[in-house]
Amino acid sequence: xxxxxxxxxxxxxxxxxxxxxxxxxxxxxxxxxxxxxxxxxxxxxxxxxxxxxxxxxxxxxxxxxxxxxxxxxxxxxxxxxxxxxxxxxxxxxxxxxxxxxxxxxxxxxxxxxxxxxxxxxxxxxxxxxxxxxxxxxxxxxxxxxxxxxxxxxxxxxxxxxxxxxxxxxxxxxxxxxxxxxxxxxxxxxxxxxxxxxxxxxxxxxxxxxxxxxxxxxxxxxxxxxxxxxxxxxxxxxxxxxxxxxxxxxxxxxxxxxxxxxxxxxxxxxxxxxxxxxxxxxxxxxxxxxxxxxxxxxxxxxxxxxxxxxxxxxxxxxxxxxxxxxxxxxxxxxxxxxxxxxxxxxxxxxxxxxxxxxxxxxxxxxxxxxxxxxxxxxxxxxxxxxxxxxxxxxxxxxxxxxxxxxxxxxxxxxxxxxxxxxxxxxxxxxxxxxxxxxxxxxxxxxxxxxxxxxxxxxxxxx
Numbered sequence: 001x002x003x004x005x006x007x008x009x010x011x012x013x014x015x016x017x018x019x020x021x022x023x024x025x026x027x028x029x030x031x032x033x034x035x036x037x038x039x040x041x042x043x044x045x046x047x048x049x050x051x052x053x054x055x056x057x058x059x060x061x062x063x064x065x066x067x068x069x070x071x072x073x074x075x076x077x078x079x080x081x082x083x084x085x086x087x088x089x090x091x092x093x094x095x096x097x098x099x100x101x102x103x104x105x106x107x108x109x110x111x112x113x114x115x116x117x118x119x120x121x122x123x124x125x126x127x128x129x130x131x132x133x134x135x136x137x138x139x140x141x142x143x144x145x146x147x148x149x150x151x152x153x154x155x156x157x158x159x160x161x162x163x164x165x166x167x168x169x170x171x172x173x174x175x176x177x178x179x180x181x182x183x184x185x186x187x188x189x190x191x192x193x194x195x196x197x198x199x200x201x202x203x204x205x206x207x208x209x210x211x212x213x214x215x216x217x218x219x220x221x222x223x224x225x226x227x228x229x230x231x232x233x234x235x236x237x238x239x240x241x242x243x244x245x246x247x248x249x250x251x252x253x254x255x256x257x258x259x260x261x262x263x264x265x266x267x268x269x270x271x272x273x274x275x276x277x278x279x280x281x282x283x284x285x286x287x288x289x290x291x292x293x294x295x296x297x298x299x300x301x302x303x304x305x306x307x308x309x310x311x312x313x314x315x316x317x318x319x320x321x322x323x324x325x326x327x328x329x330x331x332x333x334x335x336x337x338x339x340x341x342x343x344x345x346x347x348x349x350x351x352x353x354x355x356x357x358x359x360x361x362x363x364x365x366x367x368x369x370x371x372x373x374x375x376x377x378x379x380x381x382x383x384x385x386x387x388x389x390x391x392x393x394x395x396x397x398x399x400x401x402x403x404x405x406x407x408x409x410x411x412x413x414x415x416x417x418x419x420x421x422x423x424x425x426x427x428x429x430x431x432x433x434x435x436x437x438x439x440x441x442x443x444x445x446x447x448x449x450x451x452x453x454x455x456x457x458x459x460x461x
Contacts, residue, residue: 040100042149042156043124043131047096052076053088054123055166063170065091070269075173079245081295082175090165095124098133101144101157108153113137113146115155120166135163176239178277178290178299183231185266191309192261198309200227213311218386220436221316230314233302234262237277237288244296253287253296254280260305261291281306317378319431319438320413324371326405332451333399339451341367353456360456370450374402377447379438381424389414389430392437398448409433415444 053065054077064077065088073083110116114136124131132150139145144157188201196214200222203210209222243253258278265272279301280287286306288299325348331340341362344350351367352359384392393416402411416428419439427444430437 042098042100042147042158043095043133044098045096045124045126045129045131047092049126050092050096050124051127052123052125053091053095054121054125055091056121056123058117058119061170063173065173069273072273075170078170079295081245081293082178082290083173084175085180087165087168087173091122094162094165095122095131095133098147098158098162101142101159103154104146104157105155106153110134110136110148110155113155115146115148120163122162122166133162138163171242174239174242177235177237178239178288178297179235179237179262179264179275181235181264181266181273181275183228183235186231187265187267187272189231189234189262189264192263193259193308196309200314208316211311211314216385220311220382220385221319222314223316226314231264233305234264236302238300239297240300241298242295243287243298245294247294249294249296254282255287255289255296262305279305312382315382318376319379319434319436320375320377320402320411322375322402322404322407322411324368324375327371327402328405329401329403330371330451331401332448334397334448334452336452339454341451341454353454362454363457366454370447370454373443373450374447377440377443379440380426381421381439383421383428383437383439384430385436387430387435387437389432389435389437392416393428393430400448415448418442 048070051067054062055064056062062077063075065073065083066076068074071089072085073088075081075083104113115134118134118136120135122133122135124133134148134150136146138160139157142157143160145160145163146155147158147162148155186202188199190200191198198214199212201210201212201219202208209224209227210219211222211227212219244251255278257280259281261276261278263274263276265274267273276291277288278291279299281303285298286301287296288301289296327343329340329342332338340354342352342354342359344352349364351362351364353362393414395416396414397417398415400411400413400415402413404410410433412432414430414432416430418426419428421428421439424439426439426441428437429440429444
């Protein structure tokens with residue numbers, strides 16, 4: 001019992017010591033460590049808190065930047081223009097945390113270090129603080145420069161890497177990609193050509209592209225690869241030359257009546273981040289500008305952006321799209337009879353021909369092959385959207401219903417006869433669930449015949 005009491009007392013003492021360490025000693029040590037680290041910093045602030053950056057060179061040249069959003073910047077002096085974030089963000093990064101290599105002089109004698117007429121003066125402004133760092137000569141030994149913080153007499157050696165991010169021209173700091181977005185981040189974009197606006201949109205992450213074309217009231221499915229290619233062309237717009245930075249330019253270069261306007265929206269922290277440009281195509285050059293900025297520039301751009309956007313070029317032509325293994329049932333009804341083909345609910349590799357209450361086994365490879373052909377078939381032409389399919393196809397030759405696991409409504413295809421629409425010939429057919437009518441290739445008739453001719457395994461032996 002006595003040993004137990006001694007052990008208990010020791011545990012209580014140990015817990016007390018441990019609690020004292022974590023509650024008092026450790027926070028005190030961490031605070032002291034932070035204070036010691038701060039003493040080694042000439043500037044020590046959070047990068048995100050920097051609102052403005054001003055650089056003044058020895059020759060009097062001055063450039064000012066102002067933050068826009070989390071990582072984008074504007075040039076606010078000597079012109080108003082977009083800044084290249086990949087040129088300005090490194091300044092914010094390096095000047096938010098300036099390490100002291102060592103103290104050189106604390107007498108206020110700046111002349112020996114080139115600080116009486118500094119090569120660079122950098123102002124870092126937050127909402128409630130201003131840090132002005134003067135940078136003088138390079139040290140003769142090591143990768144360092146002499147610097148002092150305005151209001152202080154001490155001269156320090158700091159890393160010359162500070163100079164590398166500011167010793168640039170105004171042109172170097174300018175944004176040369178007006179549509180500087182990441183394609184995978186795009187949630188929607190619009191293309192305006194004349195009085196026609198095309199809206200491309202994704203409802204949520206991982207969903208498919210939908211398109212709203214001029215004159216239409218409902219969205220249609222877009223072709224993922226073609227829309228992605230279009231976005232890469234848009235993001236690839238590059239400035240060749242800045243031709244005017246005047247608020248009221250003498251020559252508008254035709255941009256008061258642009259040929260194309262593109263607006264791209266990516267998901268930001270507070271809603272959408274917008275990237276927009278208007279373009280004017282001439283015989284020799286292509287001119288552009290941001291709608292909210294006066295700056296005019298000539299650009300390198302894929303000339304295909306000049307072409308009129310056609311609805312059919314960006315629509316998904318695989319309108320009956322599914323994974324074969326997810327098909328639960330397909331039924332075909334023609335003037336010659338009907339067929340119902342079902343997948344086994346347990347063994348998904350088994351397929352049956354359903355005749356009344358009887359199920360007859362079919363050859364799996366043949367069923368999968370015909371289902372694959374149907375899902376891979378691309379329409380030749382889009383004939384009508386948001387229409388009454390029965391009005392287009394009044395005398396159906398076949399009806400196909402496909403139940404797919406995970407799809408709320410089955411595909412219901414009404415097949416008509418062979419037609420020619422605007423020079424495109426094929427089988428006229430419409431999807432009841434999508435209220436759309438198309439021209440399918442003649443292959444559709446062959447697929448229907450294949451389904452009709454599937455025979456049970458017993459009859460083939």
